Amino acid sequence: xxxxxxxxxxxxxxxxxxxxxxxxxxxxxxxxxxxxxxxxxxxxxxxxxxxxxxxxxxxxxxxxxxxxxxxxxxxxxxxxxxxxxxxxxxxxxxxxxxxxxxxxxxxxxxxxxxxxxxxxxxxxxxxxxxxxxxxxxxxxxxxxxxxxxxxxxxxxxxxxxxxxxxxxxxxxxxxxxxxxxxxxxxxxxxxxxxxxxxxxxxxxxxxxxxxxxxxxxxxx
Amino acid sequence: xxxxxxxxxxxxxxxxxxxxxxxxxxxxxxxxxxxxxxxxxxxxxxxxxxxxxxxxxxxxxxxxxxxxxxxxxxxxxxxxxxxxxxxxxxxxxxxxxxxxxxxxxxxxxxxxxxxxxxxxxxxxxxxxxxxxxxxxxxxxxxxxxxxxxxxxxxxxxxxxxxxxxxxxxxxxxxxxxxxxxxxxxxxxxxxxxxxxxxxxxxxxxxxxxxxxxxxxxxxx
Numbered sequence: 001x002x003x004x005x006x007x008x009x010x011x012x013x014x015x016x017x018x019x020x021x022x023x024x025x026x027x028x029x030x031x032x033x034x035x036x037x038x039x040x041x042x043x044x045x046x047x048x049x050x051x052x053x054x055x056x057x058x059x060x061x062x063x064x065x066x067x068x069x070x071x072x073x074x075x076x077x078x079x080x081x082x083x084x085x086x087x088x089x090x091x092x093x094x095x096x097x098x099x100x101x102x103x104x105x106x107x108x109x110x111x112x113x114x115x116x117x118x119x120x121x122x123x124x125x126x127x128x129x130x131x132x133x134x135x136x137x138x139x140x141x142x143x144x145x146x147x148x149x150x151x152x153x154x155x156x157x158x159x160x161x162x163x164x165x166x167x168x169x170x171x172x173x174x175x176x177x178x179x180x181x182x183x184x185x186x187x188x189x190x191x192x193x194x195x196x197x198x199x200x201x202x203x204x205x206x207x208x209x210x211x212x213x214x215x216x217x218x219x220x
Numbered sequence: 221x222x223x224x225x226x227x228x229x230x231x232x233x234x235x236x237x238x239x240x241x242x243x244x245x246x247x248x249x250x251x252x253x254x255x256x257x258x259x260x261x262x263x264x265x266x267x268x269x270x271x272x273x274x275x276x277x278x279x280x281x282x283x284x285x286x287x288x289x290x291x292x293x294x295x296x297x298x299x300x301x302x303x304x305x306x307x308x309x310x311x312x313x314x315x316x317x318x319x320x321x322x323x324x325x326x327x328x329x330x331x332x333x334x335x336x337x338x339x340x341x342x343x344x345x346x347x348x349x350x351x352x353x354x355x356x357x358x359x360x361x362x363x364x365x366x367x368x369x370x371x372x373x374x375x376x377x378x379x380x381x382x383x384x385x386x387x388x389x390x391x392x393x394x395x396x397x398x399x400x401x402x403x404x405x406x407x408x409x410x411x412x413x414x415x416x417x418x419x420x421x422x423x424x425x426x427x428x429x430x431x432x433x434x435x436x437x438x439x440x
């Protein structure tokens with residue numbers, strides 16, 4: 001049973017890879033950067049987008065992945081930013097074929113960056129290539145500092161690790177040194193950012209990173 | 221492809237059901253209660269166990285599920301409570317056959333309650349019956365109040381919903397009424413608890429609930 005499960009899983013992943021390549025080719029042609037945000041439920045993915053989109057001089061759109069509800073897409077839509085909700089109806093991650101279908105509904109001629117806000121989950125979304133240029137791991141202070149080693153694939157795959165809700169540090173016991181040293185062990189090349197949307201700290205650094213990724217992509 | 225994937229998934233679930241029944245029969249014979257704790261990464265599952273085990277007059281053991289590391293089992297072991305770590309090596313949830321194998325390593329003759337601390341994840345663990353008497357949904361204040369409707373299966377299946385880290389309420393915007401009204405919509409019969417391990421609030425109510433479940437089970 002286990003072996004058959006793995007075979008199917010590999011076939012699904014292979015199909016996924018071909019959709020991911022199709023997406024990557026399409027976005028390369030149009031010079032659009034795609035960033036895949038992955039973090040726990042409630043780690044602050046939507047809030048980070050709310051605090052940066054439309055303020056960073058870039059033309060953005062968001063693909064929202066959730067098991068159910070369109071609450072996050074409604075929040076992004078309220079900013080006047082194009083957003084499309086994918087409901088996975090129980091599924092624990094987004095897959096490239098859904099992202100591919102969604103791209104057709106976005107104004108690709110008028111975009112610099114597409115953000116994917118994946119289903120809140122540190123495990124499954126890290127396994128699936130959805131055609132992004134960069135995965136970003138979002139981890140929040142109240143979750144505690146042990147997440148990198150407990151969920152190593154995401155933190156190893158991410159181009160950047162963003163620690164959010166740093167304003168809550170005085171109220172929880174969070175070992176900052178442990179968190180960042182574990183990140184460095186897994187992924188010494190990752191960009192690292194500390195962000196408090198409440199205090200508006202670290203937001204310019206985030207926007208600069210996105211801009212540098214976009215410039216790098218357009219230089220080819 | 222999708223259809224084959226579903227077939228396999230159903231077969232895996234059917235196999236899982238038979239292990240779950242085996243576990244349930246074994247634990248019924250011995251009068252042991254099994255509780256499956258499910259919550260986001262960093263929602264406070266281990267901390268709740270640390271604050272109640274050995275203090276509630278019950279003989280407990282813990283099966284720890286994590287993608288990687290044995291950090292949580294080490295924390296429980298430090299209390300003198302029997303604990304066994306299952307590393308899923310990338311898997312996003314525990315399955316009943318692993319729990320069944322683990323039971324052989326626990327001192328079943330000397331136990332009242334076995335806690336399963338599932339992989340930190342609001343999606344996949346809710347789908348799998350691991351032989352428990354009760355699923356418990358753990359959600360923490362800093363995650364925000366929108367989790368029940370965004371991850372409805374867990375909150376619908378849970379016998380109890382525990383809101384943790386209530387001491388952080390003054391520092392985050394958490395709509396308590398929204399959270400509990402969404403829980404009530406999904407699952408009006410669930411027991412509901414508000415807990416702050418930092419302030420030692422709600423812990424007696426939790427222990428009383430566990431004791432009432434144990435008595436109910438032993439009455440048959």
